[in-house]
Amino acid sequence: MEDESPLSQGVGVKVLEATLLSALKMLDVGKWPIFSLCSPEELKLIRQACVFGSAGNEVLYATENDEVFVLGMNCSGCLGTGDMQSTIEPRRLDSLCGKKIACLSYGSGPHVVLATEEGEVYTWGHNAYSQLGNGTTNHGFVPCQVSTNLVNKKVIEVACGSHHSMVLTSDGEVYTWGYNNSGQVGSGSTANQPIPRRVTSCLQNKIAVNIACGQMCSMAVVENGEVYVWGYNGNGQLGLGSSGNQPTPCRIAALQGIRIQRVACGYAHTLVLTDEGQIYAWGANSYGQLEPDDHLTVAQSLKKEFDNPETADLKFLVDGKYIHVHKVLLKIRCEHFRSILNNDDEIIEMSEFSYPVYRAFLEYLYTDNIRLPPEDAIGLLDLATLYRENRLKKLCQQTIKQGICEENAIALLSAAVKYEAQDLEEFCFRFCINHLTVVTQTQGFAEMDHDLLKNFISKASRVGAFRN
Known part of the structure; x- marks a missing residue:
């Protein structure tokens, strides 16, 4: 598969845009044009915000009293308002009001996965490949809680590929669902997965501490600093020294002896941060992704x-x-x-x-x-x-x-x-x-x-x- 620009795909670079921004009043919101649609009074009330979408023209934000609003373009239905209408006026999401938002990820499919501080998971958006995890392929235009196989589990991190989803629980378990043509859900097959299922294989007895998704691949860092990868590998983004797809988690042997803290995925390249502050990169490089210069x-x-x-x-x-x-x-x-x-x-x-x-x-x-x-x-x-x-x-x-x-x-x-x-x-x-x-x-x-x-x-x- 040819490496496309991360910006055009909504994966990788979107890690930045779809990262929950806290203490917004300390940030320069001027770089996000979408906030110009908010009045000064509305901006003063914002406690957290997440800008997403292919052009950064959609935003979800929480106020100081935990009310949740959305604003912007809505051609994909990812505002969660129940319709496809764009809005230049903030619209309240009643289903999320009162819930403290912990993390959110945006997949270029497009779809959204959100976790609350209580560990609940909500999804909405396109669902042609069951990326919403509700057991259907019906699109969801309002946030709905995903409970199947996640009951009594507290989710602490979420990640989206283009059409698949992944979450990390507080006890270090990894669950995936959605599109699986390249093995990105880690089940060992290429059948799509309509509901969350735990990723086992090499992760069975491991405690994961960080997760990330590329367009059609998935990765997890475990507590001893090892990195496990699976899914599409046509550009070498799995770091296994080959370009063959990987249907189940596989440890990156090239990082032996290096303790990794975090992993991040672009459309077709990967970066990791070590405990010594070093960065390693691999995968596609047609846009200079791997070299700062x-x-x-x-x-x-x-x-x-x-x-x-x-x-x-x-x-x-x-x-x-x-x-x-x-x-x-x-x-x-x-x-x-x-x-x-x-x-x-x-x-x-x-x-x-x-x-x-x-x-x-x-x-x-x-x-x-x-x-x-x-x-x-x-x-x-x-x-x-x-x-x-x-x-x-x-x-x-x-x-x-x-x-x-x-x-x-x-x-x-x-x-x-x-x-x-x-x-x-x-x-x-x-x-x-x-x-x-x-x-x-x-x-x-x-x-x-x-x-x-x-x-x-x-x-x-x-x-x-x-x-x-």
Whole structure:
């Protein structure tokens, strides 16, 4: 299996986004644009929060009195509100209110697994492979407790693969369920597992202290510092020195004599932390996951493509100059190019876009990231829309959200409307409403398109923005 970007899959990097953040008032929530939808009064009450979703545009948070709310996009049903409606207003999850949240994990399927401080487990989201652990394949749009085989067990840690789930109990037992095409539930077969079952085999008499899931693999650290792995291994992410799948837990022999404290999984790579503070990594490395300095190699190779056009096999005409990138990379990364690239001499004229925008597009194809100001991100959003590159559109919207201010809010709102970016449009509109006095005094508001102005005033009126 080809290694995809962790960011595009919601596994691995999502360990960061789906980690429960405590003492939120001590954190800089500005890096999470979703919190801009909350009023200052609402932010003051937040005690814990978890940002998740493919673009960090969904959030679950608990208040100081243990009420639980969700907010954001809900196209996957992972907000747990019982419907598929997105919301820019916090919605309360009554089934979780009053329960202290201990941990939460988000699987890119997508689904959510949550544990309370009492050790109860709740799941919701997509369930085509029984990843919710309720014995069915029916999707669950509200949090439901998972009790089968977990009665009298206190769960202290949860982890999600793309379509399977895993929990760790206080007595060191590991339970798994869900999709099992590569042996990721550790049962010894490849049959899907509809309910939680304890992982035994080599873990039978071991006490686990930490767990983690990759897209289709699972791992556990036991109390003596050994690491056991199972599931998909096509990129060597199990660290066994081979690329064969492993249907039951197997100890990583290469770590003999090294005491591991924690393990973390990306989409197709793995990292562990030793008791001496060292980090070991293995698995896929196509994005420089395994070496801290590999981003320099990526940047150098990108520069080489710009500086040495004869080394590339695809030509782009930008502002009268040819820029070259690898045709194979474009075929892999951009759906639109798959349908239009038929020969090595294909030339695509993109002169309507500025050089910074176009270069940012090429850099995205190499690195999965974009680095440009929000004003240029509007042009990149246009380019992403043209080539139907949905993940890039999401990154552009994130960049625009992070760079919004009173002076550019109207321009960004106009761009969101133009490119039919509904999530961004709602975000910009809410920002304008929250800063209405200042925004209406800007040059952008004075030069606002007539139809956009008319719609803005009408919508603002409906949400009560002009009430005294």
